[in-house]
Amino acid sequence: MSDTLTRINLLLVDDHQMVIEGIKTLLKTxxxxxxxxxANSGDEALRRLREHPEVQLAIVDLNMPQMSGVELTKHIRAGYPTIRVVALSMFHDHASVMEVLEAGGSGYLLKNTTKTELSQAIRDVAGGKTHFSKEVGDTLLQNLDVPAQRGPAPEQPVELTAREREILQLVAAEKSNHDIAETLFISERTVETHRKNILTKTSCKSMVGLIQYAMKHKLID
Known part of the structure; x- marks a missing residue:
């Protein structure tokens, strides 16, 4: 999705109405x-999604009572897989960031984000990319669990073929094997083979570990 498209339709979720009004003001122009x-709660957010099938992206506060932002993200990704989620928080500790990634979130912004970054994050995530505030990206890299995720760290990133890099980029955008196969005009079996080869080459044990590795070595946009 590019800036040339007519609209990116948002759902804003925060238990503080002032935060929602602030975001709306930032995006007004x-x-x-x-x-x-x-919506001001997770339950209300799910009702709004049923009422507004045009929603493409949800910006979700992490720290909400009753249903947390992580729980809501899981519900959205399970019930509305085409809707992408950006987490919004005052904190960027490693555990919170990892919870968002594992729940299926595609971005993580701090509540002190600027209008420029907010607009860019929305465009990036709606366009199939990921977006993390600089502090969040730094947290991921500083806390990279090398032994658990990929064994001894090489000085240089492994060599990936052009096709493997294409597939890695699409995996980072949360595309399914079917979607990747259609995009690249190859079979799903070939996609699965490439995915396994990428995991083997990078010594990563999971998709989350692979995304961390790719971010560290700038293998994805």
Missing amino acids: DPVVRVVAQ
């Missing part, structure tokens, strides 16, 4: 982004 729904 953005010609691409449109807030079509808002």
Whole structure:
């Protein structure tokens, strides 16, 4: 999805209405982004999604009572797999960031984010990429669990073929094997083979570990 598209339709979720109003004010003059729904709780957010099938992206506060932002992210990704989620928080500890990634989140912003970064993050995530505030990215890299994720760290990233890099980029964008196969005009079996080869080459044990590795070595945008 590019900036040339007419709209990116948002759902804003935060238990503090002032935060929602602040985000709406930041985005008010953005010609691409449109807030079509808002909610002050996880349960309300799920109701809004049923009422607004046009939603493409949800910006979700992590620290909400009753249903946390991580729980809501899991519900959204399970029930509405085409909707992408950006987490919003005052904190960027490693555990919180990892919870968001494992729940299926595609971005993580701090509540002190600027209008420019907010707009760019929305475009990136709606376009199939990931977006993390600089502090969040630094937290991921500083806490990279080398022994658990990929064994001894080489000085240089492993060599991936052009096709493997293409597939890694699409995996990072949370594309399924079917979607990747259609995009690259190859079979799903070939995609699965490439994925296994990438994991083997990088010594990663999981997709989360692979994304961390790819970020560390700048293998994805």
